[in-house]
Amino acid sequence: MKKKRTNYILAFAIVLCLILSLAIFVTANISTKAMLYNKVNYSYSQIYIFAKNIFALLLIMGLITAILVFLLTKRIFVERSSIKCNTIDRRLELELKDKTMELENMVKGLKEKEEKLEYDKLKTDFFANISHEFKTPLNILMGAMQLLELYTTNGTIVDPNLKLHKYLEIMKQNALRLLRLINNIIDLTKIDSSYFYVELHNYDIVELTEGIIQSINLYAKVKSVNIIFEKKIKKQVMAFDADKIERILLNLLSNALKFTDKNGNIEVEIGTHEEKSVYISIKDDGIGIQEDKLEVIFHRFRQVDKSFTRNREGSGIGLSLVKSLVEMHKGTVVVKSEYGKGSEFIVELPIITINEEAQTKMYSEYEDSRLERVKVEFSDI
Numbered sequence: 478m479k480k481k482r483t484n485y486i487l488a489f490a491i492v493l494c495l496i497l498s499l500a501i502f503v504t505a506n507i508s509t510k511a512m513l514y515n516k517v518n519y520s521y522s523q524i525y526i527f528a529k530n531i532f533a534l535l536l537i538m539g540l541i542t543a544i545l546v547f548l549l550t551k552r553i554f555v556e557r558s559s560i561k562c563n564t565i566d567r568r569l570e571l572e573l574k575d576k577t578m579e580l581e582n583m584v585k586g587l588k589e590k591e592e593k594l595e596y597d598k599l600k601t602d603f604f605a606n607i608s609h610e611f612k613t614p615l616n617i618l619m620g621a622m623q624l625l626e627l628y629t630t631n632g633t634i635v636d637p638n639l640k641l642h643k644y645l646e647i648m649k650q651n652a653l654r655l656l657r658l659i660n661n662i663i664d665l666t667k668i669d670s671s672y673f674y675v676e677l678h679n680y681d682i683v684e685l686t687e688g689i690i691q692s693i694n695l696y697a698k699v700k701s702v703n704i705i706f707e708k709k710i711k712k713q714v715m716a717f718d719a720d721k722i723e724r725i726l727l728n729l730l731s732n733a734l735k736f737t738d739k740n741g742n743i744e745v746e747i748g749t750h751e752e753k754s755v756y757i758s759i760k761d762d763g764i765g766i767q768e769d770k771l772e773v774i775f776h777r778f779r780q781v782d783k784s785f786t787r788n789r790e791g792s793g794i795g796l797s798l799v800k801s802l803v804e805m806h807k808g809t810v811v812v813k814s815e816y817g818k819g820s821e822f823i824v825e826l827p828i829i830t831i832n833e834e835a836q837t838k839m840y841s842e843y844e845d846s847r848l849e850r851v852k853v854e855f856s857d858i
Contacts, residue, residue, distance in 0.1 A: 597669075608659050608666065612656070612659050615659065618648075622645055622648055625645055629641055629645075650856055653856035657853045657854060661795060662794065664798060665797070665801070668798075668801050676720075678716065678718075678719070679715065680716075680717060681714050682713050682714075682722070682755055682757075683710060683711065683712055685719060685722065685723065687706065688847070690704060690706050693727070693730055693731075693734070693855065696855050697734060697743070701740050702737050702740070702741050702743060703743070704745065705743070706745045706746075707745070707746045709746065709747060710749055714830065715755065716829050717806055721802045721806070722806075722826075723847065723850065724798075724799075724850075725799050725803060725824060726759075727850065727855075728795045728798070728854060729799065729822050731855050732822075733760075733761040733763065734761075734855070735857070736761065736764050737762065737819075738763060742761070742762050743759065744758070744760045749828070752828065753827065754808075754825050754826060755828055756823055756826075757825075758823045758824075759822045760820070760821040760822075761819050762818065762819040764819075765814045765816040765817050765819050766812070766820055768814075768816065771814060774812065775796050775797055775800045775812075806826050807827050809825050810823065810825075811825075
């Protein structure tokens, strides 16, 4: 559009120059004839020749002017077009360069991400393999200890001073601590590899929670800690993985017991929110957690106390596992704490059921295995 408009202006300028030249030529010719007609004191031939030369010169100058205007305008237009094209080419070149750099950065980022994922996979496989390698000899050791306990019980091995029994108990407690750590690492690697699933069945979560609290009363009495259980609801049948919920509650209760001093209190409350979800609150009056540490306690391998002389032992993966297990149930876990006054962990699970007969008593048949799991979870207390 701009090019056409420029051509029109150029043609108009040329035509204007030609018209002006012709007009001057005609006007001068008429003026000359008028002078001759009035019999001016010049010979006719001299005046006529002189006028013709002037008129021809003017006409030639008009043509030359028109040509010069045309050439000048054309040159200006070409130069402007060239500058514009160069500017556009430069801009396109810069844009292409930016896009190229952006693509290179994306490729580099994807490559780094792929390398990181590959490294994470190797690390996960390493932890899984080494955990199983640890668990195999540990199971053999625990089996040997159980056999020794059996021999001391039935009199095959005489232990009048109970020294063997004492050392067996120490060995068993530390073996259980190793087993707990190994199980947690294996479960975390399974979660990272998406090989960890929840098996949902309909249970009474109030009955399950009450049974777990009764199972840990012995450990609470040993530490002289009072456990107060308050039921806001009498019964709530819902779908969940009983084994995973048990591990969540045992982990939180063991932490509460671990960080609560003698003659302290642990309050456990279970209730519902608008009949849409069940909450389980575990509150203690122990040492509490510093405010700036609340954001990291659910991070893997992170601990509130990083010193080598911690008063309470821990691997820093228990709460991370709790968070993962709760989220696999589509629930949430939050912590409230004031340093020096205690902590409160609240687990909230959605109330859902699956299409099967209620199995509220199915899990209560495995009390013996629960006691073994309690021993594992409370092995560091």
